Amino acid sequence: MDRIRDIFHTRESTAPVDYTPLEPENGEPDEADAGYDPPSMTSSAVLLSPRGNKTFSGAQQMSWFDYSVFLVLGVAMLWAWNCFLAAAAYFQMRFKDNKAILDTFQSSIMTVSTGATLITTLTLSYLQKSAHYPRRIIIALIINSVVFILFALSTVSFTDISAGVYLAFTLLMVLGTAVSAGFFQNGLFAYVGCFDPIYTQGVMSGQGVAGVLPSIAQMVAVLAIPPKSPESQGDKTASASPKSAFVYFLTATAVSCVALFLFFILVSRHKERFHRSNHRSADEPEANEPKEILSLLDLIKRLPLPAYTIFFNFALTMVFPVFTQATLSVNPPSSSVLSRPEVFIPFSFLIWNTGDLIGRVICGFPRIACTNPTTLAIAATVRVVYIPLYWLGNIKGRGAKVQSDFFYELVQFTFGLTNGYVGSNTMMLGPQLVPEEESAAAGGFMGLCLVAGLAVGSAASFLLSV
Numbered sequence: 164m165d166r167i168r169d170i171f172h173t174r175e176s177t178a179p180v181d182y183t184p185l186e187p188e189n190g191e192p193d194e195a196d197a198g199y200d201p202p203s204m205t206s207s208a209v210l211l212s213p214r215g216n217k218t219f220s221g222a223q224q225m226s227w228f229d230y231s232v233f234l235v236l237g238v239a240m241l242w243a244w245n246c247f248l249a250a251a252a253y254f255q256m257r258f259k260d261n262k263a264i265l266d267t268f269q270s271s272i273m274t275v276s277t278g279a280t281l282i283t284t285l286t287l288s289y290l291q292k293s294a295h296y297p298r299r300i301i302i303a304l305i306i307n308s309v310v311f312i313l314f315a316l317s318t319v320s321f322t323d324i325s326a327g328v329y330l331a332f333t334l335l336m337v338l339g340t341a342v343s344a345g346f347f348q349n350g351l352f353a354y355v356g357c358f359d360p361i362y363t364q365g366v367m368s369g370q371g372v373a374g375v376l377p378s379i380a381q382m383v384a385v386l387a388i389p390p391k392s393p394e395s396q397g398d399k400t401a402s403a404s405p406k407s408a409f410v411y412f413l414t415a416t417a418v419s420c421v422a423l424f425l426f427f428i429l430v431s432r433h434k435e436r437f438h439r440s441n442h443r444s445a446d447e448p449e450a451n452e453p454k455e456i457l458s459l460l461d462l463i464k465r466l467p468l469p470a471y472t473i474f475f476n477f478a479l480t481m482v483f484p485v486f487t488q489a490t491l492s493v494n495p496p497s498s499s500v501l502s503r504p505e506v507f508i509p510f511s512f513l514i515w516n517t518g519d520l521i522g523r524v525i526c527g528f529p530r531i532a533c534t535n536p537t538t539l540a541i542a543a544t545v546r547v548v549y550i551p552l553y554w555l556g557n558i559k560g561r562g563a564k565v566q567s568d569f570f571y572e573l574v575q576f577t578f579g580l581t582n583g584y585v586g587s588n589t590m591m592l593g594p595q596l597v598p599e600e601e602s603a604a605a606g607g608f609m610g611l612c613l614v615a616g617l618a619v620g621s622a623a624s625f626l627l628s629v
Contacts, residue, residue, distance in 0.1 A: 237369020
């Protein structure tokens with residue numbers, strides 16, 4: 164309990180100090196790390212750093228424990244989002260009696276989620292003076308835990324309520340996770356931005372894992388509880404077992420709780436480092452001189468290409484959930500288990516997210532990673548060619564222009580691969596293009612651009628009539 168109180172306790176200072184690095188200025192290990200000698204490896208993924216005053220070399224050591232915690236935090240950050248996407252078949256069952264809701268619920272969920280996350284992130288970006296990033300991360304994890312407990316209970320209670328009422332409840336829960344995501348995005352990317360870039364790659368890889376695991380969990384839940392009759396195999400809503408949905412959403416609660424526990428340990432390991440950098444003593448030179456707070460316009464001017472790249476990359480990516488939840492196998496549902504819509508849809512999400520995860524992971528290898536902002540911006544723009552490729556699939560059973568599930572899944576895989584590769588490289592690069600004392604501001608700004616891209620992409624998804 165003392166550690167928890169330490170996290171929520173903010174020491175008084177003579178002047179606000181904003182976005183200061185978490186590392187001690189003398190480069191010596193702090194007391195929190197004393198006596199601890201974790202397994203390490205060379206952080207070779209960032210041998211050449213664009214930042215002039217912070218160069219990484221082969222001698223730079225990485226803590227596997229810290230990396231693992233950041234990876235788990237990345238998982239928790241996007242687990243809620245991917246739960247809503249991968250549970251498309253379950254929501255289709257709950258909304259089957261209302262065609263208008265059935266046709267638009269996916270876009271409604273995405274718009275509410277990304278819109279609220281963007282507003283929350285923008286608000287937090289203007290509250291730099293009072294920023295306490297570990298606290299924001301903890302608040303996010305607590306909110307997620309509560310929301311998914313309520314969601315799990317909703318799958319076995321009040322199952323006879325109308326589609327409209329359940330949509331209102333769903334959007335309210337989505338709003339809760341969106342506010343949580345805003346705290347998470349702002350807090351975690353600013354916090355990890357003050358560590359070595361390899362830890363940012365850990366967060367991005369964790370987000371990729373968050374896309375893969377919910378899809379697997381959904382498929383397992385569906386296959387573990389088969390349809391009651393052979394005829395139901397052709398019904399897209401046959402997967403909507405209250406038991407499978409209950410387990411599915413309860414898993415999201417467990418993920419948030421585990422991440423919260425590990426984060427307490429991480430913060431306790433770096434507690435002294437955090438307090439020294441954010442609460443300088445009065446006799447230090449900078450104690451009486453508050454640091455300049457960077458405006459969003461300043462950050463845009465300093466990081467124009469990374470800002471565009473991350474924004475456009477994720478805005479474009481938001482077309483994939485709209486097509487994926489509406490595209491069916493070209494084979495009859497009775498031909499195989501995989502052809503059943505309730506299995507094929509989460510399987511397609513799994514393929515996309517697997518590509519996304521691979522794209523994020525390979526950024527940790529220096530020979531594959533890209534550190535050229537112009538190249539990344541071009542790569543993000545070229546991804547627009549995937550939109551017409553999606554139209555070639557079997558959308559809502561109307562027939563496919565290319566009669567091949569393999570072709571469709573190849574499109575899914577490569578679209579995910581390019582998203583993960585471009586996004587992860589850009590997120591790692593952003594904080595390295597500014598002075599070290601501005602790395603937290605840059606990290607938070609890159610997270611804001613990511614959320615803005617998701618919000619715009621979600622709103623634009625309404626224009627796609629599939």
